[in-house]
Amino acid sequence: MRGSIRLFKVFGISINIHVTFLLILALFFWGGLKSAVLIIGVFTLVTLHELCHSLVAKRFGVQVTDITLLPIGGVASMARMPEKPLQEFLIALAGPLFNLAVIVALYLPMQAIFGRGFLRYPLSIETWPLTAVYIYKINFFLAVFNLIPAFPMDGGRLLRSVLAQKLGFYRATKIAVSLGHLFALVFAFFGIVVRFNILWIAIAFFIYIAASSEEAQVDIKETLKKVRVRDILSRDFLKLTSDMTLKKVLETMFHSRQEDFPVVDGGRMTGFVTRQDIMNSIHQFGMEKSVSDIMRKDFPALSETDKLGAVQELMHDKGMTALPVMKDGQVIGIVTFEDIGRAYTILARRF
Ligand SMILES: [Zn+2]
DSSP, X not given: OTTEEEEEEETTEEEEEEHHHHHHHHHHHHTOHHHHHHHHHHHXXXXXXXXXXXXXXXXXXXXXXXXXXXXXEEEEEESOOOSOHHHHHHHHHHHHHHHHHHHHHHHHHHHHHHOGGGGGSOSOOSSHHHHHHHHHXXXXXXXXXXXXXXXXXXHHHHHHHHHHHHHOHHHHHHHHHHHHHHHHHHHHHIIIIISOOHHHHHHHHHHHHHHHHHHHHHHHHHHHHTOBHHHHOBOOOOOBOTTOBHHHHHHHHHHSSOOOEEEEETTEEEEEEOHHXXXXXXXXXXXXXXXXXXXXXXOOOBOTTOBHHHHHHHHHHHTOSEEEEEETTEEEEEEEHXXXXXXXXXXXXXX
């Protein structure tokens, strides 16, 4: 995330802190040592909560690059949420479960130190015992608050995964997003009308935007499922031969608007080069190399009947922005990432 500073790295996940969060921290340090301990305690709990989500996600093969601490909480950035409902359920559950586990595990020790009535202590940082109990009680808040079914918060994700079992991923997301929007409006109402509170407004804003972005993602997927390669395939394209120099290739790119090419020698497809391949080798070796030096020999090929949703995922997984389309052993066209984007823009109702 922009504007964040890395604190340290754990389990291959970097823990970042956003600059806006530093302001809050400064404000609390201003309030004295107990106030600083409180805020550090709270955000240690938030970090561990996010880390629990992340470790379960990693077990299911989801890449987690970083956890960023914002004034409104922590955000773990995951490459792609699994579409398997049970996996999403367990990932979402891990965070609140951590806070509940802390409550249970520390209950007796807290009682031994602070006495039987410690749960009735007021939320205050006047003395050190009060501060310690305050931090302990934050776990209740984190568990309950995150379990509110305001998608994409944990409770909303749990709800979607349960709905997805019956209704499928798309319908379940639509319902969860509507609930997320509704909760965002309720939070905003409380933060603006009932009692002015900038934190509630920020949370409302964050939930609204995040729910909308999740909705856009499933809309794209759903739309692209209905379109096949043959529906968008342009059969008018240029081919290269493997003995062409990169200088010639660059000329071809300038004269046509094509940037990715199949390589065909004697009527047979022998390789494929993408714009990135061409640019990378020119940058590294200059114009002297020939197509055969830089072409990919191992690449997936599409068929006319493939659905665009699957094509997009394949490109994402292979890190390629274009793929050739084959029929009866002959290349009949190319589909690029831009082609898919254009098809979506035309088909989508929401733009
Ligand atoms: Zn969570």
